[in-house]
Amino acid sequence: MFTILENKPLNSAVNKLIIKAEQIASSAKAGQFVVILIDDKGERIPLTLSDWDKQQGTITLIAQIAGATTKKLSQLKAGDSIAHILGPLGHPTETEKIGTVVCVAGGVGIAEIYPVAKAFKEAGNRVLSIIGARTQELLILQEEVKRFSDELFITTDDGSLGRKSLVTEPLKELFSSIEKSTHTKYPDLVYVIGPVVMMKAVSDLTKEYSIKTIASLNPIMVDATGMCGSCRCSVDGKTKYACVDGPDFDAHKVDFNELSQRLRLFNTQEKTVL
Amino acid sequence: MRKNPATLEMQKRLSSFSEVSLGLTKEQAKEEAGRCLQCKNSPCISGCPVNIQIPDFIKMIKEDRPEEALKKILEKNNLPAVCGRVCPQENQCEKACVLQKKNMPINIGALERYVSDYASQEQGIIENKAKKDKVAVVGSGPAGLTCAADLAKSGYAVVIFESLHQAGGVLRYGIPEFRLPKKILDRELEYIKSLGVNIKLNALIGRTQTIEGLFKEGFRAVFIATGAGLPQTLGIPGENANLVYSANEFLTRVNLMKAYQFPEYATPINIGENVVVVGAGNVAIDCARIAKRLNKNVTLVYRRSENEMPARAEEVTHAKEEQINLKLLTQPVKIITDEKNFIKEIACIKMELGDADASGRKRPVPVKGSEFNIKADTLIVAIGQNPNPLIPALTKDLAINKNGTIVVDENCMTSIKGVFAGGDITTGADTVISAMGAGKKAAEEIDKYIKHNL
Ligand SMILES: Cc1cc2nc3c(=O)[nH]c(=O)nc-3n(C[C@H](O)[C@H](O)[C@H](O)COP(=O)(O)OP(=O)(O)OC[C@H]3O[C@@H](n4cnc5c(N)ncnc54)[C@H](O)[C@@H]3O)c2cc1C
Ligand SMILES: Cc1cc2nc3c(=O)[nH]c(=O)nc-3n(C[C@H](O)[C@H](O)[C@H](O)COP(=O)(O)OP(=O)(O)OC[C@H]3O[C@@H](n4cnc5c(N)ncnc54)[C@H](O)[C@@H]3O)c2cc1C
Numbered sequence: 001m002f003t004i005l006e007n008k009p010l011n012s013a014v015n016k017l018i019i020k021a022e023q024i025a026s027s028a029k030a031g032q033f034v035v036i037l038i039d040d041k042g043e044r045i046p047l048t049l050s051d052w053d054k055q056q057g058t059i060t061l062i063a064q065i066a067g068a069t070t071k072k073l074s075q076l077k078a079g080d081s082i083a084h085i086l087g088p089l090g091h092p093t094e095t096e097k098i099g100t101v102v103c104v105a106g107g108v109g110i111a112e113i114y115p116v117a118k119a120f121k122e123a124g125n126r127v128l129s130i131i132g133a134r135t136q137e138l139l140i141l142q143e144e145v146k147r148f149s150d151e152l153f154i155t156t157d158d159g160s161l162g163r164k165s166l167v168t169e170p171l172k173e174l175f176s177s178i179e180k181s182t183h184t185k186y187p188d189l190v191y192v193i194g195p196v197v198m199m200k201a202v203s204d205l206t207k208e209y210s211i212k213t214i215a216s217l218n219p220i221m222v223d224a225t226g227m228c229g230s231c232r233c234s235v236d237g238k239t240k241y242a243c244v245d246g247p248d249f250d251a252h253k254v255d256f257n258e259l260s261q262r263l264r265l266f267n268t269q270e271k272t273v274l
Numbered sequence: 275m276r277k278n279p280a281t282l283e284m285q286k287r288l289s290s291f292s293e294v295s296l297g298l299t300k301e302q303a304k305e306e307a308g309r310c311l312q313c314k315n316s317p318c319i320s321g322c323p324v325n326i327q328i329p330d331f332i333k334m335i336k337e338d339r340p341e342e343a344l345k346k347i348l349e350k351n352n353l354p355a356v357c358g359r360v361c362p363q364e365n366q367c368e369k370a371c372v373l374q375k376k377n378m379p380i381n382i383g384a385l386e387r388y389v390s391d392y393a394s395q396e397q398g399i400i401e402n403k404a405k406k407d408k409v410a411v412v413g414s415g416p417a418g419l420t421c422a423a424d425l426a427k428s429g430y431a432v433v434i435f436e437s438l439h440q441a442g443g444v445l446r447y448g449i450p451e452f453r454l455p456k457k458i459l460d461r462e463l464e465y466i467k468s469l470g471v472n473i474k475l476n477a478l479i480g481r482t483q484t485i486e487g488l489f490k491e492g493f494r495a496v497f498i499a500t501g502a503g504l505p506q507t508l509g510i511p512g513e514n515a516n517l518v519y520s521a522n523e524f525l526t527r528v529n530l531m532k533a534y535q536f537p538e539y540a541t542p543i544n545i546g547e548n549v550v551v552v553g554a555g556n557v558a559i560d561c562a563r564i565a566k567r568l569n570k571n572v573t574l575v576y577r578r579s580e581n582e583m584p585a586r587a588e589e590v591t592h593a594k595e596e597q598i599n600l601k602l603l604t605q606p607v608k609i610i611t612d613e614k615n616f617i618k619e620i621a622c623i624k625m626e627l628g629d630a631d632a633s634g635r636k637r638p639v640p641v642k643g644s645e646f647n648i649k650a651d652t653l654i655v656a657i658g659q660n661p662n663p664l665i666p667a668l669t670k671d672l673a674i675n676k677n678g679t680i681v682v683d684e685n686c687m688t689s690i691k692g693v694f695a696g697g698d699i700t701t702g703a704d705t706v707i708s709a710m711g712a713g714k715k716a717a718e719e720i721d722k723y724i725k726h727n728l
């Protein structure tokens with residue numbers, strides 16, 4: 001049993017939970033995730049380790065309400081508990097010092113980019129972050145990401161905050177200004193996390209400039225220990241299990257179309273429950 | 275006449291996940307026990323991988339002393355109710371039974387099950403004297419459970435680390451309810467816990483904690499029993515299409531997560547009307563019989579003929595009774611999908627049997643020009659499992675063989691001192707009883723190792 005110490009809404013669709021989980025907190029690294037099972041009749045769902053505190057023995061999860069399980073999670077109170085949490089899972093993101101890193105995230109992906117941006121910054125990199133959401137209300141963790149970014153760009157679809165555009169626009173401008181300048185260098189790495197269409201758009205753009213790009217993939221998972229194959233993705237024409245081989249992959253080699261099709265596998269069924 | 279247990283009536287079988295084999299009644303069991311010749315050299319025992327004293331326990335059944343019979347079995351086997359249900363006795367003790375010559379071996383499996391079901395399981399005695407040495411067991415399948423139980427009986431403080439949220443390994447997530455009711459498994463687990471074994475769930479060794487870390491925590495030895503959980507794939511185009519499942523995903527959703535009780539249980543399983551299962555081992559037969567119970571039209575596709583099917587004989591019989599179509603001598607070559615990447619058809623080719631291969635089975639060879647398509651809206655690939663690669667990948671200096679199994683010496687020790695391994699992780703996918711045999715042997719070796727290194 002894992003006790004929830006705090007569960008508060010960040011907006012109408014996203015909740016932040018602080019949970020007691022000493023062992024996980026003690027070995028967590030940026031880019032890793034956990035699998036939670038609220039109770040014995042529940043579903044195992046993966047959530048990124050958005051933050052952790054080794055001293056307090058706590059982990060922070062940020063979950064967007066997508067369906068039955070995340071809805072139930074949003075309704076739990078401090079003092080309630082989660083029956084099972086497995087983790088940390090997946091390869092940690094490689095965050096050594098390489099120079100300039102651009103961190104791009106959309107929607108709840110901002111919760112997932114936060115620990116990565118922080119780790120890159122703490123390793124001594126120059127970090128530029130681009131975060132976007134549909135509208136101002138849905139934009140989370142702005143202050144937190146800002147703290148670990150040398151520059152922060154914000155976009156919203158409706159222009160209610162930052163620029164009225166997709167996250168790819170500031171990135172495009174950055175690249176074209178570098179193209180025209182004689183003394184600036186292209187970033188050494190772009191790290192992207194968010195909806196599949198967004199990751200694909202970013203990846204297509206950085207490919208034109210041959211900038212190394214890592215995407216953190218989010219396929220449907222069951223065990224998340226490399227046993228079931230539910231999370232398989234095609235990377236460079238080969239089948240990879242995102243839960244143990246990833247979740248980070250070279251974005252230029254990922255078959256994003258297949259990923260988005262596989263994510264729609266259970267759409268009809270889960271709807272019947274909501 | 276050999277006594278076989280009755281089976282559940284077909285109507286109930288196909289409309290539920292209730293256990294199919296009903297077991298022997300007391301009268302049947304006593305009668306069957308009465309057929310045993312109590313052979314002096316007891317060939318049956320040599321056929322048993324854990325050397326259960328078979329004639330002794332059979333005699334106790336005959337004399338209506340099931341509690342003593344259970345004690346007799348428990349001397350050698352910590353999971354009798356499981357083994358009585360899932361062991362391929364026809365290749366082991368019953369094959370060695372002298373009455374096999376007359377094609378009527380004693381139904382040892384059914385008698386074992388009778389004893390474990392009939393006699394109320396006694397709880398183990400927890401040693402009062404403080405247990406000094408700690409041993410870690412990784413994986414709670416039959417190999418891990420057996421090793422842990424034996425070590426606990428010899429006075430060690432044993433902790434099992436299991437990555438899933440329930441214990442049992444394949445017995446939990448793989449073998450379906452109608453073959454091994456989970457209540458039975460729970461009861462066996464209670465027995466093992468009553469011996470003082472502590473089971474820690476949600477602990478993925480390699481990530482949550484490393485092998486090195488376990489030694490730092492004060493464990494004197496580690497037994498790796500992580501099984502063969504990596505699905506093998508057909509390697510044909512279209513295998514990542516929607517509604518193409520690995521057997522493991524299908525089984526995990528249905529057995530571990532109870533998708534057949536969706537939405538009471540939150541995990542869904544999405545399958546079409548025409549389900550094709552590829553393979554012919556226990557795993558394939560289990561998938562096919564589950565799909566049948568989900569009310570689907572099920573076809574089993576296998577590249578050899580019925581004679582070569584590796585599944586337990588009883589399961590093949592049950593599958594046929596349940597009207598699972600067999601499409602033999604057939605090999606899928608390509609998965610054809612619709613515009614949304616859902617499977618639509620499977621392109622196959624006919625096979626014929628050629629010469630015997632290394633395993634002694636006849637090798638299937640494609641028949642030129644025999645391509646044809648099968649309509650399918652779901653495919654379950656059940657062609658085998660490879661050793662679980664996670665621990666080898668995350669543990670420095672742990673040697674593995676070409677096929678991914680962990681290297682062990684004749685004392686079950688791996689390339690790392692104090693780290694032992696056994697079960698499917700060292701043999702590749704095998705059987706429950708051979709995994710238990712390995713767990714037993716490892717427990718002895720670990721005991722010797724710790725005593726030697728005091
Ligand atoms: C490595 C990883 C990290 C993730 N981190 C976060 C996070 O930090 N915050 C967050 O809000 N979300 C995260 N997700 C997505 C999150 O797991 C899904 O939103 C969640 O599983 C939905 O469950 P549900 O029952 O509420 O909704 P459902 O109705 O079950 O599903 C809604 C949609 O979510 C996706 N989904 C469903 N089940 C799963 C599953 N088991 N695994 C993955 N996706 C699934 C599918 O696309 C589905 O159509 C992550 C996913 C992965 C793979
Ligand atoms: C569907 C199916 C049906 C079968 N039917 C039969 C049958 O009828 N008769 C028969 O004799 N055999 C049968 N078998 C084979 C038999 O179940 C296996 O040979 C046996 O379970 C192997 O035991 P094991 O202890 O080595 O591993 P497993 O039973 O595979 O257990 C391994 C355990 O280790 C855990 N684990 C893995 N990695 C880690 C890690 N890093 N950290 C912590 N825990 C970890 C896994 O979650 C799992 O619980 C069947 C197998 C399947 C899949």
Ligand code: SF4
Pocket residue numbers: 309310311312313316317318319328329370371372373380382
């Ligand atoms: S070989 Fe057969 S008949 Fe002889 S003791 Fe064993 S079970 Fe009985």
Ligand code: FES
Pocket residue numbers: 220221222223224225226227228229230231232241242243244
């Ligand atoms: S989720 Fe099962 S293998 Fe990755």
